[in-house]
Amino acid sequence: MNINFTLISQALAFSVFIWFTVKFVWPPLLRAIEERQKAIADGLAAGERGRHELELASQRSSDVLKEAKQRASEIILQAEKRATEIVEEAKRMAKEEGDRIITGAKADISHEMFSAKEALRQHAAQLAIAGAEKILRREVDAKVHADILVAIEEDLK
Amino acid sequence: MAAETELTPTSYIDHHLTYLTTQVSEGSFWVLHVDTLVTSLVLGVISFGFIWLVVRKATSGVPSKTQAFVELAVEFIDNEVKNTFHGNRHVLVAPLALTIFVWVLMMNAMDILPIDIMAWVTENVFGVHNWKIVPTTDVNTTFALALSVWFLMIFFNIKVKGLSGWMHELFCTPFGKNPLFWILNLLFNFIEYVSKPLSHSLRLFGNIYAGEIIFLLLGMWAATGVSGTIFGSILGAGWAIFHILIVTLQAFIFMMLTVVYISMAHESH
Numbered sequence: 107m108n109i110n111f112t113l114i115s116q117a118l119a120f121s122v123f124i125w126f127t128v129k130f131v132w133p134p135l136l137r138a139i140e141e142r143q144k145a146i147a148d149g150l151a152a153g154e155r156g157r158h159e160l161e162l163a164s165q166r167s168s169d170v171l172k173e174a175k176q177r178a179s180e181i182i183l184q185a186e187k188r189a190t191e192i193v194e195e196a197k198r199m200a201k202e203e204g205d206r207i208i209t210g211a212k213a214d215i216s217h218e219m220f221s222a223k224e225a226l227r228q229h230a231a232q233l234a235i236a237g238a239e240k241i242l243r244r245e246v247d248a249k250v251h252a253d254i255l256v257a258i259e260e261d262l263k
Numbered sequence: 264m265a266a267e268t269e270l271t272p273t274s275y276i277d278h279h280l281t282y283l284t285t286q287v288s289e290g291s292f293w294v295l296h297v298d299t300l301v302t303s304l305v306l307g308v309i310s311f312g313f314i315w316l317v318v319r320k321a322t323s324g325v326p327s328k329t330q331a332f333v334e335l336a337v338e339f340i341d342n343e344v345k346n347t348f349h350g351n352r353h354v355l356v357a358p359l360a361l362t363i364f365v366w367v368l369m370m371n372a373m374d375i376l377p378i379d380i381m382a383w384v385t386e387n388v389f390g391v392h393n394w395k396i397v398p399t400t401d402v403n404t405t406f407a408l409a410l411s412v413w414f415l416m417i418f419f420n421i422k423v424k425g426l427s428g429w430m431h432e433l434f435c436t437p438f439g440k441n442p443l444f445w446i447l448n449l450l451f452n453f454i455e456y457v458s459k460p461l462s463h464s465l466r467l468f469g470n471i472y473a474g475e476i477i478f479l480l481l482g483m484w485a486a487t488g489v490s491g492t493i494f495g496s497i498l499g500a501g502w503a504i505f506h507i508l509i510v511t512l513q514a515f516i517f518m519m520l521t522v523v524y525i526s527m528a529h530e531s532h
Binding site: 109110124133140 | 287288291292293294295296299300303304307311314315318319321322323324326330333334337338341353354355357358359361362366398401402403404406407408410411
């Protein structure tokens with residue numbers, strides 16, 4: 107328990123160690139710690155920002171999706187409308203065409219009928235003439251009796 | 264052991280409490296405790312060298328395990344200082360606290376090493392007799408630390424408040440500016456300034472010295488035979504485990520008191 111020169115030497119050693127710590131130990135370590143703290147804080151801030159952006163993006167994507175769905179249903183609606191229009195148009199055209207064909211056919215038929223009647227009439231006239239020839243048992247001069255033949259023909263009409 | 268003298272409890276304890284001294288100059292003051300000085304220097308060089316090696320390779324990226332360990336200690340101390348000291352602590356106070364904590368902790372921790380084995384090692388390996396390995400059981404060490412802090416305290420008192428500000432504080436606190444109280448105030452502050460380094464240093468010294476004495480007393484069980492040796496060993500182990508707490512706590516208290524004293528020097532009353 108005696109105070110002696112050891113005290114002074116220890117105080118000197120102490121001051122050297124303090125100087126060493128102040129000069130060489132504390133500042134670089136503190137710098138490293140603070141830099142890391144800053145990096146961590148930056149990282150956290152970036153993460154927060156990313157989260158926010160993700161939120162915005164998902165909001166935007168759902169908006170886009172909603173709009174696209176709406177557009178799609180509109181398009182489908184239009185397409186259906188158009189399809190019925192086309193079908194109606196086709197029906198109408200088909201009906202017209204059919205009517206036209208029917209009309210043509212009817213005209214053809216009446217024409218055929220007319221020409222058949224004509225042919226029949228001629229044929230009948232010839233038959234009648236042939237019959238008359240046979241009845242008269244003589245040759246009828248066609249030139250002489252043309253007026254009679256025409257008259258018969260006229261009758262058969 | 265000193266085989267040439269008769270071994271009694273008193274001589275055993277005396278033996279362990281004797282310093283290795285050298286006379287620097289004439290007079291009883293000019294004695295140097297070589298063991299105290301060399302042990303503390305070696306411990307300081309080892310610990311601060313270790314920290315310095317880690318710090319030199321310190322990275323702000325992912326730290327190595329040793330760097331994380333050093334950072335843990337540094338951030339712990341930095342936090343304690345931050346809570347107490349409100350100036351720019353990085354200039355002096357925080358590194359000072361680190362120096363004190365690490366160094367005192369290392370010096371205190373020497374107490375846990377088995378005292379007789381260490382005496383044998385210092386005597387037979389290093390060839391020196393009477394080598395006390397715990398520098399903080401030397402009152403010179405604790406006073407050296409406490410007085411250094413005390414001078415820093417006075418330095419900061421004058422630096423922050425100015426000489427007149429400090430004088431004003433010495434005469435006008437804690438009882439007031441009334442000239443009737445000047446003498447009383449000064450007396451009060453005088454007692455405070457004397458008691459600060461005394462309590463600061465003697466608290467550390469007393470705790471570690473008492474711990475050392477208890478180890479010595481437990482060591483004396485070995486003189487009573489085999490069962491006494493075993494009993495003493497168990498008690499010694501228990502005391503050593505408890506002493507881990509004391510060693511750390513005293514280093515921490517010494518550091519905190521330093522920070523508190525220096526913070527008080529920065530703040531006006």
